Amino acid sequence: MHLLVVEDDDIVRMLMVEVLADLGYEVIEAQDATTALRVLEDASQALALMMTDVGLPDMRGEELAHRARALRPLLPVLFASGYAENVNVPEGMHMISKPFGIDQLRDKVMQILTPP
Template identity: 60%
Template sequence: MSHTSTILVVEDDAIVRMLIVDVLEELEFTVLEAADAGEALAQVRNTDQIIDLMMTDVGLPDMDGKQLATKVRELRATLPILFASGYAENIDVPAGMQVIGKPFSIDQLRDKVKSML
């Protein structure tokens, strides 16, 4: 079997982040965490770190998820990015990026992540 996919979860709400991480780990993904865009970019800049997918909240304290995605894509041009938003239907996202509406079920999250990897 291939390596376990590594997902970077960017979410400023610690409880929400913990829940997402728990779900993804239960689905046997390796999970990296970031509380804000700054932490996320530090992980992305670490070229030794494998990241197969970034899941980010749209509303982050230091920059929004779309700004973060733009910066991440400058560093890792092909990284799939999943936005989590309470306003999913109102977001236009570039190619290779998708949106999951909050609140989402474990099944929805699993299916979305697997479809992107």
């Protein structure tokens, strides 16, 4: 399964990618919304989940999520934020609060990707 991780902090992105790769996922990295949108616009690129920071340098994570859903209506979206209480999570999308542990990330991703 391919996951798209959108995070502007290089160290945080590297750690998230490493954890998700260790869990067996193929991870595509994007340091900003512009890069993420190029991936999302590539119809040949299968994606099972987009995980995005809320505070990106070129666009709010919520706006990126709405654009992602316009391109891929069924794509699950997981927001990651250190300010979770200030984020208005759109219906049908998910949130994980930073900082999060490996187990928390694993459990959240598995919860989203495993059908009920």
